[in-house]
Amino acid sequence: MLLLVLSAFVAILYNDQFQPFQAAVGFSLLGYTFTTYMIPRVSTAFIKRGLFGRDMSKIGKPICPETIGVIPAICYMFLMILFIPFMYVRYYYHGDGSSLSEPASLFPNGKLSSFLSGMLCLQSMILLGLMDDLFDIRWRHKFFLPAIAAIPLLVIYYVDFGVTSVLIPSFLKRCLNVTSNSFDLGVFYYFYMAAVAIFCPNSVNILAGINGLEVGQTVVIAVLLILNDLCYMLMGDLGSPAYSVHLYSSCMLIPFLGISLGLLKFNWFPARVFVGDTWCYFSGMVFAVVGISGHFAKTLLLFFVPQILNFIYSSPQLFHLVPCPRHRLPHFDAKDGLMHNSWTEYDRDHPIKKVMVPIFSAFEKIRLIKLVRNSNGTIIKSSNMTLINLVIIWFGPKREDHLCALIMALQFLTGLFMLILRHTVAPMLFGFDNSWNMLERRWN
Amino acid sequence: MLLLVLSAFVAILYNDQFQPFQAAVGFSLLGYTFTTYMIPRVSTAFIKRGLFGRDMSKIGKPICPETIGVIPAICYMFLMILFIPFMYVRYYYHGDGSSLSEPASLFPNGKLSSFLSGMLCLQSMILLGLMDDLFDIRWRHKFFLPAIAAIPLLVIYYVDFGVTSVLIPSFLKRCLNVTSNSFDLGVFYYFYMAAVAIFCPNSVNILAGINGLEVGQTVVIAVLLILNDLCYMLMGDLGSPAYSVHLYSSCMLIPFLGISLGLLKFNWFPARVFVGDTWCYFSGMVFAVVGISGHFAKTLLLFFVPQILNFIYSSPQLFHLVPCPRHRLPHFDAKDGLMHNSWTEYDRDHPIKKVMVPIFSAFEKIRLIKLVRNSNGTIIKSSNMTLINLVIIWFGPKREDHLCALIMALQFLTGLFMLILRHTVAPMLFGFDNSWNMLERRWN
Numbered sequence: 001m002l003l004l005v006l007s008a009f010v011a012i013l014y015n016d017q018f019q020p021f022q023a024a025v026g027f028s029l030l031g032y033t034f035t036t037y038m039i040p041r042v043s044t045a046f047i048k049r050g051l052f053g054r055d056m057s058k059i060g061k062p063i064c065p066e067t068i069g070v071i072p073a074i075c076y077m078f079l080m081i082l083f084i085p086f087m088y089v090r091y092y093y094h095g096d097g098s099s100l101s102e103p104a105s106l107f108p109n110g111k112l113s114s115f116l117s118g119m120l121c122l123q124s125m126i127l128l129g130l131m132d133d134l135f136d137i138r139w140r141h142k143f144f145l146p147a148i149a150a151i152p153l154l155v156i157y158y159v160d161f162g163v164t165s166v167l168i169p170s171f172l173k174r175c176l177n178v179t180s181n182s183f184d185l186g187v188f189y190y191f192y193m194a195a196v197a198i199f200c201p202n203s204v205n206i207l208a209g210i211n212g213l214e215v216g217q218t219v220v221i222a223v224l225l226i227l228n229d230l231c232y233m234l235m236g237d238l239g240s241p242a243y244s245v246h247l248y249s250s251c252m253l254i255p256f257l258g259i260s261l262g263l264l265k266f267n268w269f270p271a272r273v274f275v276g277d278t279w280c281y282f283s284g285m286v287f288a289v290v291g292i293s294g295h296f297a298k299t300l301l302l303f304f305v306p307q308i309l310n311f312i313y314s315s316p317q318l319f320h321l322v323p324c325p326r327h328r329l330p331h332f333d334a335k336d337g338l339m340h341n342s343w344t345e346y347d348r349d350h351p352i353k354k355v356m357v358p359i360f361s362a363f364e365k366i367r368l369i370k371l372v373r374n375s376n377g378t379i380i381k382s383s384n385m386t387l388i389n390l391v392i393i394w395f396g397p398k399r400e401d402h403l404c405a406l407i408m409a410l411q412f413l414t415g416l417f418m419l420i421l422r423h424t425v426a427p428m429l430f431g432f433d434n435s436w437n438m439l440e441r442r443w444n
Numbered sequence: 445m446l447l448l449v450l451s452a453f454v455a456i457l458y459n460d461q462f463q464p465f466q467a468a469v470g471f472s473l474l475g476y477t478f479t480t481y482m483i484p485r486v487s488t489a490f491i492k493r494g495l496f497g498r499d500m501s502k503i504g505k506p507i508c509p510e511t512i513g514v515i516p517a518i519c520y521m522f523l524m525i526l527f528i529p530f531m532y533v534r535y536y537y538h539g540d541g542s543s544l545s546e547p548a549s550l551f552p553n554g555k556l557s558s559f560l561s562g563m564l565c566l567q568s569m570i571l572l573g574l575m576d577d578l579f580d581i582r583w584r585h586k587f588f589l590p591a592i593a594a595i596p597l598l599v600i601y602y603v604d605f606g607v608t609s610v611l612i613p614s615f616l617k618r619c620l621n622v623t624s625n626s627f628d629l630g631v632f633y634y635f636y637m638a639a640v641a642i643f644c645p646n647s648v649n650i651l652a653g654i655n656g657l658e659v660g661q662t663v664v665i666a667v668l669l670i671l672n673d674l675c676y677m678l679m680g681d682l683g684s685p686a687y688s689v690h691l692y693s694s695c696m697l698i699p700f701l702g703i704s705l706g707l708l709k710f711n712w713f714p715a716r717v718f719v720g721d722t723w724c725y726f727s728g729m730v731f732a733v734v735g736i737s738g739h740f741a742k743t744l745l746l747f748f749v750p751q752i753l754n755f756i757y758s759s760p761q762l763f764h765l766v767p768c769p770r771h772r773l774p775h776f777d778a779k780d781g782l783m784h785n786s787w788t789e790y791d792r793d794h795p796i797k798k799v800m801v802p803i804f805s806a807f808e809k810i811r812l813i814k815l816v817r818n819s820n821g822t823i824i825k826s827s828n829m830t831l832i833n834l835v836i837i838w839f840g841p842k843r844e845d846h847l848c849a850l851i852m853a854l855q856f857l858t859g860l861f862m863l864i865l866r867h868t869v870a871p872m873l874f875g876f877d878n879s880w881n882m883l884e885r886r887w888n
Binding site for chain 2: 042045046048049050074077078081082084085088112113116117119120123124126127130131134135136148151152155156158159160
């Protein structure tokens with residue numbers, strides 16, 4: 001651990017060219033160390049305060065401290081604040097009021113308020129997530145918590161920047177016969193940003209239920225986004241707008257990766273801590289902030305494909321077309337120690353809707369659902385419609401950690417495929433890489 | 445209530461000249477309404493989560509929800525964020541990249557990041573205060589929580605502004621025979637800022653123990669600071685640096701006054717809620733942020749005289765020169781329903797230090813302490829050394845609300861006296877009003 005801290009300080013301080021990237025790696029190591037140091041030390045205090053849950057997928061259903069995700073989240077906030085002097089140029093005021101600037105590899109100071117708005121947004125999300133974990137806010141209210149937390153982001157975007165136009169892909173331009181390159185969304189641009197801010201945290205929150213998955217999925221997304229950043233940084237010229245914006249994005253994500261891995265260590269099977277809604281909201285919001293302030297929210301969504309599919313697949317139950325039991329997590333069988341898919345059962349009080357019968361039968365044929373029929377052929381049970389259960393249907397019952405690793409691997413492969421698609425097909429459609437022109441205005 | 449909200453919106457939106465002052469009054473009304481709306485609605489949830497305490501100064505020691513201060517604090521954060529478009533100039537980006545500015549009565553946009561750093565600092569304070577209320581952080585650790593929360597303020601001051609010199613009063617200049625008007629404190633300036641940030645929250649925190657006093661004292665300080673701002677704004681020219689900085693300060697404090705009054709309504713005798721450390725830390729930090737970012741931290745301390753006196757008077761017990769019982773709040777006598785001073789008792793295990801005997805006797809003569817002696821003349825009891833107990837010694841036992849009102853009145857009168865002193869004696873000593881020259885550099 002001492003070695004980690006030491007190398008962190010070396011990376012941050014022994015930094016001749018003031019490379020924010022290198023400093024980010026240093027802060028990431030610090031974050032990992034601090035998170036792994038703190039979590040075991042605070043667990044008892046959380047349990048004492050009543051913040052704990054039972055791990056349903058273990059023999060004896062042991063108690064685990066809940067809401068531990070708030071520790072790495074707060075740690076991230078302070079790391080990023082300490083990171084500021086390594087990201088932004090320091091102004092030295094002289095007696096005559098003139099200022100002296102430092103290495104040009106840093107970000108323009110004019111962008112500091114945009115960075116701070118992101119920080120405020122994340123901190124609001126931690127605070128509201130904590131309120132949710134403490135006081136169990138109702139589902140239909142908590143869905144909008146991220147939108148409230150995003151207010152700082154939107155307000156400061158409005159005051160400080162305010163570009164609300166989006167690019168029109170060249171193929172669409174030909175179809176619609178327009179000459180302008182961009183289209184001004186006006187106030188809808190703010191709805192769009194708010195939608196991204198609502199989507200990311202909530203989509204992380206609903207892909208959950210087995211040890212390690214809440215954190216694991218955010219680790220995968222962070223890795224994919226950093227890969228995406230590296231693509232741009234290796235392709236783009238030093239100092240170009242795309243380079244700058246993706247350097248910024250990686251500076252946000254590399255320390256995030258550090259604290260996530262620290263948390264994952266304790267949340268991995270067999271979990272010693274649970275992360276709580278705070279973590280799901282916070283981590284989703286980190287991605288939303290990076291995507292929005294880096295102006296690549298559409299690319300961001302490419303890496304949320306498993307979460308999007310999970311949401312679509314879940315929607316019949318979420319919108320009560322099919323009865324939805326309180327918990328849909330997979331079922332732990334103490335006999336073989338494996339995770340099996342869980343079921344929704346139908347009876348007189350909770351009948352299956354007639355319209356769903358042919359749909360379910362069709363789904364069954366393409367192995368999208370598992371059904372159990374009685375002797376009359378009536379459906380009495382169907383597997384719960386979550387991505388986790390679907391993976392179990394496809395690959396068979398698995399031990400909890402293998403299941404989590406499998407889902408993470410699938411997520412990573414999907415993301416990698418999207419990443420390749422993004423850098424090969426998209427430039428063809430848009431005629432040029434769509435971040436560039438936009439950023440020119442934003443970063444210069 | 446509807447009327448309040450309505451007039452709030454009128455004040456904010458029907459604002460031809462875009463006067464931030466008028467908008468601040470509007471946001472203040474909104475804050476009051478929201479706080480008084482929310483508090484009764486969340487009280488049960490707080491008690492359920494184990495966040496409650498017993499009111500020791502009532503018959504039957506009823507249960508009260510604790511940590512309720514977090515509600516107005518969060519409310520304040522969001523109000524201030526929504527306030528941004530009314531404080532800072534909105535840039536309109538045109539097709540050609542040029543920007544159009546709005547009324548000159550607003551603040552320069554370059555100061556937005558300084559404002560945001562204050563917000564981040566306050567939010568960190570709420571988060572850490574909440575951690576303290578939830579997990580009972582040890583006294584010697586929690587003393588430094590405000591310093592941690594102040595990191596955003598210091599870091600961004602370092603990056604964004606970084607002036608670390610202070611003015612030298614003209615009489616000192618003559619004594620020391622120096623010609624320079626200012627003296628560069630360098631890194632010590634940051635220690636000074638951190639010290640202010642540690643002092644304000646903690647000093648609010650130790651003047652506590654009777655219904656309404658935690659909030660009441662912050663209301664009084666806020667009112668005094670707003671009066672101070674008005675002095676400058678009525679004296680200074682529109683657009684002068686001093687005008688601008690005190691307009692800024694009042695924009696921070698007027699909405700704060702709104703939420704404080706909303707909280708006071710429920711914390712006033714007989715208290716229906718307790719405010720928790722979160723509130724003490726948060727409110728103290730609001731003053732620290734205003735003082736630091738407005739560059740009038742020394743003037744700020746003039747309004748903390750009762751808190752400073754309380755600290756000095758308490759120090760023999762705080763530093764264990766005299767035994768310190770766990771609670772030093774005044775003692776409630778159920779027979780007459782009044783608050784009496786509480787006692788520290790001395791016996792063989794907890795003897796009084798010999799050195800203190802003559803000091804205490806001297807204190808007794810000037811009515812700074814109440815002593816009880818046994819037949820041998822040995823001191824067996826002394827009144828606890830807090831400002832609250834002292835006021836009871838001076839003015840006799842009082843009902844809890846009368847006692848609180850009395851302390852608030854004393855605090856207000858002291859503050860008013862300091863305010864007059866500040867605007868009459870200080871200019872003579874410094875030769876000119878010391879905020880002006882400094883601000884010239886800061887705001888232009």
